[in-house]
Amino acid sequence: AQKITQTQPGMFVQEKEAVTLDCTYDTSDPSYGLFWYKQPSSGEMIFLIYQGSYDQQNATEGRYSLNFQKARKSANLVISASQLGDSAMYFCAMRELYQLIWGAGTKLIIKP
Amino acid sequence: DTGVSQDPRHKITKRGQNVTFRCDPISEHNRLYWYRQTLGQGPEFLTYFQNEAQLEKSRLLSDRFSAERPKGSFSTLEIQRTEQGDSAMYLCASSIIQGALTDTQYFGPGTRLTVL
Numbered sequence: 001a002q003k004i005t006q007t008q009p010g011m012f013v014q015e016k017e018a019v020t021l022d023c024t025y026d027t028s029d030p031s032y033g034l035f036w037y038k039q040p041s042s043g044e045m046i047f048l049i050y051q052g053s054y055d056q057q058n059a060t061e062g063r064y065s066l067n068f069q070k071a072r073k074s075a076n077l078v079i080s081a082s083q084l085g086d087s088a089m090y091f092c093a094m095r096e097l098y099q100l101i102w103g104a105g106t107k108l109i110i111k112p
Numbered sequence: 113d114t115g116v117s118q119d120p121r122h123k124i125t126k127r128g129q130n131v132t133f134r135c136d137p138i139s140e141h142n143r144l145y146w147y148r149q150t151l152g153q154g155p156e157f158l159t160y161f162q163n164e165a166q167l168e169k170s171r172l173l174s175d176r177f178s179a180e181r182p183k184g185s186f187s188t189l190e191i192q193r194t195e196q197g198d199s200a201m202y203l204c205a206s207s208i209i210q211g212a213l214t215d216t217q218y219f220g221p222g223t224r225l226t227v228l
Contacts, residue, residue: 035216037219042221044221045155045205045219045222047217048220051213052214091154100155100168100217102156103154104152104153104154105152105153111173
């Protein structure tokens, strides 16, 4: 069963607009961690933001924030004021024991 | 602050040859992970070390694959008798123990393997 679902294979967004990347997850464990990573064309996986299942507030890191809706099992990434350098693949991942379980990713392209 | 490094960045080999990749984690990180990523997909977990002990291996890691982390520092991933299906990006990550769910994995630039 797929545990992480990213329903948007690709998105085009105008520069300076906000963008929301969707992620839904499936787990029966009450304790879990959710991560978002960015992968530019160079290939390196860059950590963006983390949300724990027991965190009371939505995580924020600079222009990145996480819209965490526990009852809906969704953890959408919001990027404010998008920049050309934000063009990349974005992956949602969930911690399961020692490994990360990954979604298929969303390719984000920022248009000037 | 030195990040995770991997060597080589690219490797082209002929089917049937052996290849070895190296990963140097962030210093003081005691956990090290290997993942494989094929084009258009998210990474797939291969194996995990805590210090020098290999604690978990995926079923994806066939007998042709072996990983080591001597002395709990750098790690090597060897693929014997490579097959065309082994062509992928091999990603290494490291983390430091913070909690069961919270330690963040930091990734290296990856090694892209092409098997002809």
